[in-house]
Amino acid sequence: MTVTRIRGARLLDPTKGIDDALELEITGSRISAVGHELSGSADQVVEAEGLWLAPGFVDLHTHLREPGQEYKESIATGTKSAAAGGFTTVCAMANTDPVNDSPAVTEFIRRRARETAAVRVHVIAAATQGLRGEVMSEMALLRDAGAVAFSDDGAVIMNAAVMRRVLEYAFGIGRTVIAHCEDLDLRGPGVVHEGAHATCCGLPGSPAEAESVMVARDLELARLTGAALHIAHVSAARSVDMIRDAKRAGVRVTAEVTPHHLALCDERIRGYDTNAKMAPPLRTARDREALREGLADGTIDCVATDHAPHAAYEKDVEFCGAPFGVVGLETALPIVLELVRERRLSALAAIDALTRRPARVLGLGAGTLEVGAPADLVLIDPDRVWKVEAQGLASRSKNSPFLGNEFVGRATQTWVGGRVVHALDEESS
Amino acid sequence: MKQLLDTETPSREELERILDTTEAMLEISQRDIKKVPTLRGRTVINMFLEPSTRTRVSFEIAAKRLSADAINVTASGSSLSKAETLSDMARNLSAMQADVLVVRDRNAGVPAMLARHLSIPVINAGDGNHEHPTQALLDAFTIRQAFGNIEGRVVSIIGDVAHSRVARSNIHALTKLGAEVRIAGPPTMIPVGVEQFGVKPCTSIDEALDGAHVVMMLRIQMERLEGALFPSVREYASTWGLSRERLRLARPDAVVLHPGPVNRGVEIQSEVADAEPSRILDQVTNGVATRMAVLYLLTGDSQ
Amino acid sequence: MTHSNSSSGPRSRGTDPRVSATEASSGGRTPESLALPGSPDRGSPDRPASEPAPSGSASSGTRGGSALGGAIAAEGAALDPSEAPQPSAPAPFRVVLDAAGVQRAATRLAHEILERNGGLDSVAVVAIAAGGIPVARLILDKLEQITGQRLPLGELDVTLYRDDVVGRGKRPVPHRTRMLPTVAAMRVVLIDDVMFTGRTVRAAMDAVIDFGRPEGIQVACLVDRGHRELPIHVDFVGKNIPTQRAEQVSVVEISPNTFEVRVA
Numbered sequence: 001m002t003v004t005r006i007r008g009a010r011l012l013d014p015t016k017g018i019d020d021a022l023e024l025e026i027t028g029s030r031i032s033a034v035g036h037e038l039s040g041s042a043d044q045v046v047e048a049e050g051l052w053l054a055p056g057f058v059d060l061h062t063h064l065r066e067p068g069q070e071y072k073e074s075i076a077t078g079t080k081s082a083a084a085g086g087f088t089t090v091c092a093m094a095n096t097d098p099v100n101d102s103p104a105v106t107e108f109i110r111r112r113a114r115e116t117a118a119v120r121v122h123v124i125a126a127a128t129q130g131l132r133g134e135v136m137s138e139m140a141l142l143r144d145a146g147a148v149a150f151s152d153d154g155a156v157i158m159n160a161a162v163m164r165r166v167l168e169y170a171f172g173i174g175r176t177v178i179a180h181c182e183d184l185d186l187r188g189p190g191v192v193h194e195g196a197h198a199t200c201c202g203l204p205g206s207p208a209e210a211e212s213v214m215v216a217r218d219l220e221l222a223r224l225t226g227a228a229l230h231i232a233h234v235s236a237a238r239s240v241d242m243i244r245d246a247k248r249a250g251v252r253v254t255a256e257v258t259p260h261h262l263a264l265c266d267e268r269i270r271g272y273d274t275n276a277k278m279a280p281p282l283r284t285a286r287d288r289e290a291l292r293e294g295l296a297d298g299t300i301d302c303v304a305t306d307h308a309p310h311a312a313y314e315k316d317v318e319f320c321g322a323p324f325g326v327v328g329l330e331t332a333l334p335i336v337l338e339l340v341r342e343r344r345l346s347a348l349a350a351i352d353a354l355t356r357r358p359a360r361v362l363g364l365g366a367g368t369l370e371v372g373a374p375a376d377l378v379l380i381d382p383d384r385v386w387k388v389e390a391q392g393l394a395s396r397s398k399n400s401p402f403l404g405n406e407f408v409g410r411a412t413q414t415w416v417g418g419r420v421v422h423a424l425d426e427e428s429s
Numbered sequence: 430m431k432q433l434l435d436t437e438t439p440s441r442e443e444l445e446r447i448l449d450t451t452e453a454m455l456e457i458s459q460r461d462i463k464k465v466p467t468l469r470g471r472t473v474i475n476m477f478l479e480p481s482t483r484t485r486v487s488f489e490i491a492a493k494r495l496s497a498d499a500i501n502v503t504a505s506g507s508s509l510s511k512a513e514t515l516s517d518m519a520r521n522l523s524a525m526q527a528d529v530l531v532v533r534d535r536n537a538g539v540p541a542m543l544a545r546h547l548s549i550p551v552i553n554a555g556d557g558n559h560e561h562p563t564q565a566l567l568d569a570f571t572i573r574q575a576f577g578n579i580e581g582r583v584v585s586i587i588g589d590v591a592h593s594r595v596a597r598s599n600i601h602a603l604t605k606l607g608a609e610v611r612i613a614g615p616p617t618m619i620p621v622g623v624e625q626f627g628v629k630p631c632t633s634i635d636e637a638l639d640g641a642h643v644v645m646m647l648r649i650q651m652e653r654l655e656g657a658l659f660p661s662v663r664e665y666a667s668t669w670g671l672s673r674e675r676l677r678l679a680r681p682d683a684v685v686l687h688p689g690p691v692n693r694g695v696e697i698q699s700e701v702a703d704a705e706p707s708r709i710l711d712q713v714t715n716g717v718a719t720r721m722a723v724l725y726l727l728t729g730d731s732q
Numbered sequence: 733m734t735h736s737n738s739s740s741g742p743r744s745r746g747t748d749p750r751v752s753a754t755e756a757s758s759g760g761r762t763p764e765s766l767a768l769p770g771s772p773d774r775g776s777p778d779r780p781a782s783e784p785a786p787s788g789s790a791s792s793g794t795r796g797g798s799a800l801g802g803a804i805a806a807e808g809a810a811l812d813p814s815e816a817p818q819p820s821a822p823a824p825f826r827v828v829l830d831a832a833g834v835q836r837a838a839t840r841l842a843h844e845i846l847e848r849n850g851g852l853d854s855v856a857v858v859a860i861a862a863g864g865i866p867v868a869r870l871i872l873d874k875l876e877q878i879t880g881q882r883l884p885l886g887e888l889d890v891t892l893y894r895d896d897v898v899g900r901g902k903r904p905v906p907h908r909t910r911m912l913p914t915v916a917a918m919r920v921v922l923i924d925d926v927m928f929t930g931r932t933v934r935a936a937m938d939a940v941i942d943f944g945r946p947e948g949i950q951v952a953c954l955v956d957r958g959h960r961e962l963p964i965h966v967d968f969v970g971k972n973i974p975t976q977r978a979e980q981v982s983v984v985e986i987s988p989n990t991f992e993v994r995v996a
Contacts, residue, residue, distance in 0.1 A: 199621055
C-alpha cells in the first residue's frame with residue numbers, strides 16, 4: 001500500500017483538540033500515523049510548510065441537483081466543487097427531480113455517487129411525499145436505503161400537525177429532521193429581507209420573523225416530541241436567541257449557518273444582483289453579528305453551505321423572477337477563516353465548525369484525524385490570496401455572490417480515502 | 430448623467446439641471462409648431478412591458494417634439510423570466526441601434542439590470558415598486574412652478590407609500606432638493622425603514638396636511654384589497670382620502686398633486702381634483718417637458 | 733442654481749443678460765480675467781459664476797463666434813465645466829470698442845434699421861439669447877429716442893437648433909425662449925452681440941421660421957469679427973473688427989448699461 005507522509009504542516013484535529021506542528025501518514029485509504037518526526041519510509045512526501053492540515057470538511061446542506069437538474073449541477077460536478085473547497089463529505093438535499101422520497105431514488109443517488117463522486121455523499125431524503133408537506137415519506141425504508149436525515153428544506157412543512165408527526169416518526173427510527181424555518185405566508189412574495197434596502201429597491205421584503213416564528217414552532221414541537229431537530233441556515237438574530245434558550249432547556253436542537261449569511265448583509269441586494277438572492281435572505285448587519293456570535297459560542301453548531309446551483313440563464317432575469325440560492329462550497333473556507341483573522345474564532349474552532357461539529361449533528365463519523373480513520377484530509381493555505389472568478393469555479397453553476405471578491409485562504413489539496421481529489425497547485429501549474 | 434434609473438443616485442445639481450432644462454422645453458410645447466430638430470435621426474425605444482398609457486404617450490410625445498423617432502415596444506403581463514434573459518433582451522436592443530431606451534417594467538430593477546448590459550442611455554419609466562424618476566422630476570418642476578422654489582416647502586405624500594414607485598422617487602428627489610417631506614397612509618402601507626430616508630412619517634392625514642404647501646395623493650391600487658392591506662374602499666376614503674374640508678388644514682396656497690390616473694371618490698374627492706388647488710393637469714403638461722429635458726440631456730451626456 | 737451660466741453651453745448665455753458674459757469670463761472675476769487662456773475662444777462657458785460678474789461682462793463676443801466656430805473644435809473642453817481650463821492668470825486684453833464707441837455703434841445700427849425698413853411698423857426685434865439681449869436693448873433704447881416708440885423684444889434661444897448641439901457631447905441647458913406673440917409677416921431683425929462663423933444665425937433663422945413665416949429676416953450685430961463658415965450675410969454691423977481666429981471677443985458690461993468690446 002502506498003504510504004504518503006505530510007510534513008511541516010500545522011495539524012488541526014478538533015476531535016482531539018490538537019493544534020500542533022505534527023506529521024501525518026496515510027497508508028492506503030486510512031490515516032496510519034500522527035506524530036512528531038515520523039520514522040519509516042514513505043512512498044511520497046508532501047511538504048506542507050506554512051499550511052494547515054485538517055480533517056476534510058463536512059457539509060450538511062448541499063444541492064447536487066442529480067437526478068433531474070443536471071444542467072445546474074451533477075453529483076460529479078457538485079462533488080468536484082466540494083473537493084475544491086476542502087469538503088470530503090456532503091449531504092445531498094432531497095429536492096431533486098424526481099424528489100428523493102423513495103428508496104429507489106435514494107439508492108440511485110448513492111449508486112451515482114459511488115460511480116461519479118469525488119467526495120463522500122450522504123443522502124438526505126424528503127420528510128414528506130413529494131415535498132408537499134402532507135403525508136410523511138417512507139422514512140424507515142429510506143433509512144434502510146441509506147438516508148441519514150429527513151428534510152423538505154425550502155418546501156416548508158407549514159402544517160404544524162404534519163411537522164409534529166414527522167418529528168415523532170423520525171425520532172422513533174433514530175433520524176434527525178432538518179428544518180428550513182420560514183413561514184411562507186408571512187414571507188408572502190418577499191424575496192429579500194424586509195428593511196430599508198428592500199424599501200429603497202422596491203423589492204418585496206420578508207421579515208426576520210418569517211424565520212423566527214417558525215423556529216419557535218419547531219422548537220416547541222421538538223420539545224414536545226423529543227426528536228432531534230436540526231435548524232438549517234439560521235439567518236436572524238432572534239432565531240439564534242431562541243435556539244440558545246432551547247438548548248439550555250434541553251431541547252435536542254442543533255443549527256447551522258451559511259457562509260454567505262456570515263459574510264454578507266442585506267445591503268448586498270442594492271444593484272439587483274440575483275446572485276444575492278437566496279432563502280432565507282441576507283439580513284441586517286445586526287443579524288449577521290448575532291450569527292457570528294452564535295457560531296462562536298456554540299449555539300450554532302456548524303457552518304453548512306446550502307450550495308444551491310442555478311444556471312446562468314435562470315439567474316439572468318428580473319430579481320423577483322430569479323430562483324433563490326447561491327453556490328457556496330468553494331467559498332466557505334475563506335469566509336470562516338476571516339472570523340479567525342478577526343479573532344472571533346480560534347483556528348481550531350473554525351475547523352471544528354466545518355468538520356467535527358457538522359459530522360456530530362448527523363452522527364456521520366467523519367471529521368477526525370484519528371489513526372485508523374479514513375484519510376479524508378484537507379491542506380489549507382491560510383494566506384493564499386485568490387479572486388473568485390466564474391471560470392475558476394468547479395461547480396457547473398457560477399451563481400456566487402462573491403464573484404470578483406478577493407479572498408484569503410484556500411484549500412490547496414484534498415484527499416478522500418487517501419486519494420487526492422483536488423490539488424490546486426498541480427491544476428494551476 | 431448617463432442614465433436615469435432613479436432619483437436616489439443623481440446629485441442635487443444634476444436634478445436641478447434637468448429642472449432648468451425643463452423650463453425651456455415647456456416653452457416648445459406652447460408653440461404652434463411643437464418641434465425642434467435637436468434629436469433628428471435618433472431612435473428612442475419606448476419599451477413598455479407593463480400596460481401604461483399616459484407615461485408611454487408622454488415619452489412618445491417628448492421624443493417626437495425633439496424630432497427623434499420613437500418606437501413603441503409593448504408587451505403586457507408576462508414576466509421576463511418566462512420570455513428571455515435580460516442579456517438577450519439587451520443584445521437585441523443593441524442590435525436595433527437605438528440611441529435611448531425608455532423602459533417600464535412591472536419588476537423592480539429591470540431598467541438597472543438592462544443598463545448594465547447596454548451602452549446607450551436607459552431611462553426608467555417606472556419599475557415595479559422601485560422608482561419612477563421622471564414622475565418625481567415633473568412633480569418637482571410643478572412644485573417649483575407653483576412656489577418659485579422647492580427649498581423649505583412642506584410636501585405631504587399620502588397613501589400607499591409602500592407600493593408606490595412615485596413616492597420613492599419623490600422622497601429621494603424632494604428631500605435632496607430641500608423640501609420637508611412627510612408621509613402618511615394606512616400603517617400597512619408605510620414601508621419599513623422609511624424614516625431613514627429623511628422623511629417624517631405622520632400617523633394621520635390631518636397631521637400630514639397641517640401647514641403643507643403641497644399635498645401629493647397617491648393612487649390606491651385596488652388589488653391591494655386582496656393583500657389585506659386595507660379593509661374597504663369606504664374606510665380608506667374616509668380615513669385617508671382628500672376632501673375639501675381636510676384640505677383646509679394645509680396652507681391657503683397649497684397645491685394638490687396626483688400622479689394619475691385618479692380614483693375619484695377614493696383617494697381624492699372630485700371637488701378637490703377639479704378645483705383650483707389641483708395641479709394634476711399641469712403635471713401632465715410638465716411631464717412631456719420633463720421627459721424632453723431628460724432625453725435631451727442624456728443623449729448628450731452619454732457620449 | 734445661481735443664475736448665469738452654470739448651465740450654459742456653446743452659446744452659453746446667462747439668463748440674466750447682465751452676467752451673461754460670464755460665459756467667456758472667468759466666472760465673474762475681475763474684468764481683466766474675462767478671457768481665459770487655454771480655451772480657444774470661449775473660456776469656460778459652463779463655469780458657474782461663483783459670484784455675479786461685478787461689472788459684469790455683458791456678452792461674450794466669443795460666443796457669437798466662438799460658439800460657432802471654436803466651440804465645435806473645442807467642444808469637449810468648452811462644454812464640460814469639469815474640464816474647463818482654469819485661468820492661471822488674468823489674460824491680457826485690448827479694448828477694441830470703448831463705451832462711447834458702443835453707444836455710437838448702437839445709434840448707427842438703430843438708424844440703419846429704421847432707414848432700411850422705412851420705420852418700425854412691421855419690424856420685430858428678436859435678440860439671440862443670451863448675448864444678443866443687452867445689445868438689442870441698447871438698440872431699442874436708441875430706436876425709442878429716435879422714434880418715441882418702444883418695441884417689444886423677443887428673446888430667442890437657439891441651443892436646440894445648433895448643429896454643434898444636435899451633435900453629441902455634454903448638453904448645455906437651454907434658456908427659455910420668450911418669443912414675440914407673432915413674427916408672421918413681420919420683418920424680423922435678429923440681434924446678436926458678436927458675429928463670427930454664422931452658425932448661430934443659421935440656427936436662429938430655423939428657429940424663427942418655426943414661429944411663423946416672416947416677411948424677411950435681417951441680422952444685426954454689434955461686432956463682426958469675421959471668419960464666417962457659412963454663407964451668412966450680416967445686414968447691420970456696429971463695427972468690423974479683424975481678429976485672429978483663436979482670439980476671444982467679448983462684450984463686457986463695465987458698469988450698469990455701459991459696455992465695451994474686448995479682444996483677448
